Amino acid sequence: MDQKEKQNNDKDRLICRCEEITLGEIEQAIAEGCTTLNEVKRRTRAGMGLCQSRTCSKLIARIIAEKTGKPLSEVMPVTSRPPARPVKMDVFRSGDCDEKDN
């Protein structure tokens, strides 16, 4: 496999497993000006899936750092908001959630 073919293959490689976002899509977002995890996430949906970027955030951060020359510390982390776990909408009608609303 020559270098060019290899690079094309790399573009198809999945980075965000949940939303099935590829290296190519993330590089494209960076080329278009995204320089943080939050920006790449909003542009591509990478990290917006069920796992909420637990698996891919560090991978994406490294790609951004590599492409932009920014230190990892500035690229990460993503903003954390509740719920920290996937929660069914039903839960909001249950127990103390009602109490909180009232």
Add this chain to the structure above:
Amino acid sequence: MVRTEIAVIGAGPAGLSAAIECARAGAKVTLIDENAKPGGQLFKQIHKFFGSREHRAGIRGIRIGEQLLKEAQELNIDVWLNAEVCGIYRNSELWVVLNHTESRLVKADAIIIATGATENAVSFDGWSLPGVMGAGAAQTMINLHRVLPGDRILMIGSGNVGVIVSYQLLQAGADVAAIVEAAPRLGGYGVHTAKVRRAGVPFYTSHTVLEARGTDHVESAVIVELNDSWQPVSGTEKEFTVDTICIAAGLTPLTELAAGAGCQTCFIPTLGGHVPMHDEKMRTSIDTIFVAGDIAGVEEASTAMEEGRLAGIHAAAALGYYKPSEEQRLSAEVWQRLGVLRSGPFGQKRLDAKKDILNARRTISEKVQ
């Protein structure tokens, strides 16, 4: 709304130890864990721990877990299982979802977050195929669930997790085709690497995984040599017939709850990335919130237990359960044991990194004043 004095999030080695210390001090403590059983990852650790007698050296992690559970039981600690903490509000309220269905609010005077860490990923072609999994996942399958995920395994990463899980896969009856390490030198303790080496498992340093092949499951793996600038050297590819590829590429602290609560973080690569800043008392930038274990910087179960104790002692003291002199004495004992665990070439790096966190915390508290 449920009232408690100290809420501990996560019942792994750090959280259990923290809860035990809080209860010992006389505080009312609620230990909350999302799993069906307490113990966190401790019950996967079937090897004998290092350290000295005071660190329970020579005892298998799983037995240490049993001892901690027994202590927690004897102290009548209120343990909530299948309870996911989904958020922390106003520095004192936890939103907990029970059994995925029911919401509860817990109000606590102090919170200890011991949520541990998550495994890092390595992306390569085919890495989403069934059969590619975290080393921790394989360890969970064999040691907790007693099911072999595969018969022939390729391990990516030679840190302690990679070599320990490789050894445990051998013990479970699988074969390990090779352990691949991107760095030019192996990462794990020599005694661990020697155990798998003498079982015939080869190490490939300066190599990385290029591709997992297979249709609906891993059928083989291709590795490649890396040159001095960490680039693959074409022509050096080797294919291994394996049905499982395990990734042991380090851990990242699970800081989402702490960060969501507003705890300031700092970036310490040696300890896994962003960690909540904390002081010698394991207190974060928010006075009522403490951290312990891997969330405070990825180390190992032995250090996690000691940090848990620290957080427990200081959280209890903050609520008035210890006089300052007692607090100081108890804390000094733990720091002495921690110092021992963080000695030597492996420990020194972590010790230095820990100092960076403490300094960062000091800087922000000076700014506040």
Add this chain to the structure above:
Amino acid sequence: MKKCSNCACGVKIDGTPSMEELQSSPGYPSEARIRKGPVAIIECVEAIPCNPCEPACPQGAITVGSDITALPVLDEEKCTGCGVCVAACPGLAIYVKDFTFEEERATILFPFEYLPLPVKGQIVEMTDRFGRTVCEGEVLLVNTSKRNSNTALIKAAYDKKHFEEVVSMRRLARA
């Protein structure tokens, strides 16, 4: 595996210590002591915080000291080769070898945490630090004492010619 396969690359590349690393560590007995009879062979060459071998030794022949990261030092005159340290080492890095067992054969006592276990009298394949079969061995003893918390101790006799290389036996096939 890279560059050399047989070799003196050492523990951080091969995964197992080289003879140079072993012989220059304070837990490896001298040639003269080895020739006298059973003795502990401590293959601990890396400074990690660990010391259960020290209190385990009934003869007080192993010293780590207050800095538990120090390498264990073997007092080879005090060591009787009793083997208590073999099961005590969390790293499974200690063996007891007896050069004087028979004219042609030496013995090794080693920790073994795989199933199935061999039985007394069974002929097994003795392996070196790289997992390669070196020679046959005859199992003399299988100790599964509860005290050792499921680390079995196995004593096997093997050809003296391979005294230094042999450290374990090949895993047996599962039924």
Add this chain to the structure above:
Amino acid sequence: MKRIIEHPVLGRLEEAREVHIRVDGETIPAREGEMIAAALLANGKSVFRYTNKRHEARGIYCGIGRCTDCVMIVNGVPNVRTCVTPVEEGMVIETQQGIGHWGQEGEDGTD
């Protein structure tokens, strides 16, 4: 893929009551209380779902409920993390296609 009955450190696998779950219409045995993912692995099944965009097979990845790769349709509920959800007698499990669907296949009793 098989159960580890004898283990050098953990000893013999404790006896457990056998329950039965239905996976894509096929009844398979499981150990009471074990996680769905473990029961499936023990029965030789490692593909738990096919993804939405690329229709690729997925299975266990993190094993502790973080990555959500092992989700399936369980008793008519999609996106259930099988590595942290214990089996129950009579549970109905389906390989999830894409984002899945609500309600059980064959709920009318035709199977």
